[in-house]
Amino acid sequence: MTEDRPMRVVQWTTGNIARQAVRAVLGRADLELVGAYAHSADKEGRDVADLCGLDAATGITATGDVDALLALEPDCVVYAPLHPDVGELVRLLGAGVNVVTTSELLTGRCLDVGERERIEDACATGGATLFGTGMNPGWAQLLAGVAAGIGQRVRHVTVSESVDVSLFAGDANFDAFGWGRPAGDPGHAADVEAATRTFSEGAEVLARILGIDDPELRCTVAFAHATADLDLPGRPIAAGTVAGIDLRWEVLIDGRAVAELHSRFVMGKDLDTGWTVDHGYRIDVDGDPRITLRVEIWPDLDDLSALTVEEMHAIGMRISATPAVNAIPAVCRAAPGIRSYADLPVPSANLGAGR
Numbered sequence: 594m595t596e597d598r599p600m601r602v603v604q605w606t607t608g609n610i611a612r613q614a615v616r617a618v619l620g621r622a623d624l625e626l627v628g629a630y631a632h633s634a635d636k637e638g639r640d641v642a643d644l645c646g647l648d649a650a651t652g653i654t655a656t657g658d659v660d661a662l663l664a665l666e667p668d669c670v671v672y673a674p675l676h677p678d679v680g681e682l683v684r685l686l687g688a689g690v691n692v693v694t695t696s697e698l699l700t701g702r703c704l705d706v707g708e709r710e711r712i713e714d715a716c717a718t719g720g721a722t723l724f725g726t727g728m729n730p731g732w733a734q735l736l737a738g739v740a741a742g743i744g745q746r747v748r749h750v751t752v753s754e755s756v757d758v759s760l761f762a763g764d765a766n767f768d769a770f771g772w773g774r775p776a777g778d779p780g781h782a783a784d785v786e787a788a789t790r791t792f793s794e795g796a797e798v799l800a801r802i803l804g805i806d807d808p809e810l811r812c813t814v815a816f817a818h819a820t821a822d823l824d825l826p827g828r829p830i831a832a833g834t835v836a837g838i839d840l841r842w843e844v845l846i847d848g849r850a851v852a853e854l855h856s857r858f859v860m861g862k863d864l865d866t867g868w869t870v871d872h873g874y875r876i877d878v879d880g881d882p883r884i885t886l887r888v889e890i891w892p893d894l895d896d897l898s899a900l901t902v903e904e905m906h907a908i909g910m911r912i913s914a915t916p917a918v919n920a921i922p923a924v925c926r927a928a929p930g931i932r933s934y935a936d937l938p939v940p941s942a943n944l945g946a947g948r
């Protein structure tokens with residue numbers, strides 16, 4: 594609550610993440626959904642419930658009219674387009690609206706210096722805060738930082754995510770990974786590095802939580818190749834071409850790795866490597882003592898045979914969207930500027946404000 598009323602929230606776009614974010618907003622009595630932005634013109638005028646697959650109408654219709662949304666005087670926007678637009682962010686922040694986002698922006702490290710300055714200036718002008726998260730990058734780095742907090746003489750912290758993404762092969766978020774490129778294709782590793790720059794911002798967040806302010810980072814990429822033609826939904830992959838990507842974004846001190854975000858994405862099991870896939874998140878803290886955190890995510894179902902591919906996908910989106918929504922109260926209270934988990938008190942579910 595701000596003073597004696599719920600915080601006013603606008604949902605920006607209504608895609609995969611947004612569908613889950615809207616549910617999370619509606620589930621907290623200290624938040625009130627007051628508006629929604631549509632990037633797609635054909636979504637304008639439609640109820641958010643219709644766009645986000647909710648049973649009951651919300652009475653909130655999506656609009657492309659940004660002035661109308663600003664006139665609602667939102668405390669915060671949940672910004673979830675496929676890619677961020679600096680102009681949109683500057684407009685929102687400059688108008689004094691806080692922003693939580695999952696859209697490829699946690700520290701601004703990957704932006705041009707000029708763009709980052711525009712955002713910082715807008716935050717200063719509007720007295721507003723921009724906060725980026727997700728599950729990974731995002732919440733997983735917070736978990737790793739918390740885990741390292743019980744260790745002494747910590748030498749290295751690893752956040753690992755490994756997942757078979759073949760059921761969701763056609764997801765637009767994977768477009769830039771270069772699935773199906775020929776083995777040894779020049780420039781592919783550099784393209785994956787560019788496509789996963791958001792993980793460098795996650796690595797920076799972890800570094801800052803661990804007390805390293807301006808970290809040196811290194812990215813390394815390895816590939817696995819399909820041993821058979823893969824007939825995957827939305828993205829067929831030919832035998833001999835790239836069907837697995839192993840990615841490390843490392844934090845260095847004087848050239849020595851002290852932390853890493855390790856991601857392994859595979860398109861099925863027919864690969865020319867012996868890579869294992871854990872299906873989940875794992876955090877390892879190498880120190881005294883040595884700590885391992887295995888994060889298993891299970892559907893809220895008694896009968897797992899009822900689980901559909903759509904619901905599996907939705908769970909991934911839920912754990913990515915919810916940390917952004919749950920951070921809204923802390924973000925609204927934070928100092929203006931681009932803020933991360935290194936700056937906020939630990940945001941969590943608000944059981945006292947449930948509906």
Ligand SMILES: NC(=O)c1ccc[n+]([C@@H]2O[C@H](COP(=O)([O-])OP(=O)(O)OC[C@H]3O[C@@H](n4cnc5c(N)ncnc54)[C@H](OP(=O)(O)O)[C@@H]3O)[C@@H](O)[C@H]2O)c1
Binds near residue numbers: 697
């Ligand atoms: N850190 C994490 O753990 C994590 C996890 C998952 C996703 N993400 C990130 O969260 C963001 C949203 O993911 P998503 O799966 O929800 O995306 P999505 O459903 O594919 O797209 C989100 C919305 O973006 C709008 N849009 C479509 N094409 C666009 C374009 N070319 N430029 C700008 N906006 C466009 C559409 O708005 P309308 O609704 O108006 O049509 C669409 O519904 C992405 O940046 C993704 O990488 C982060």
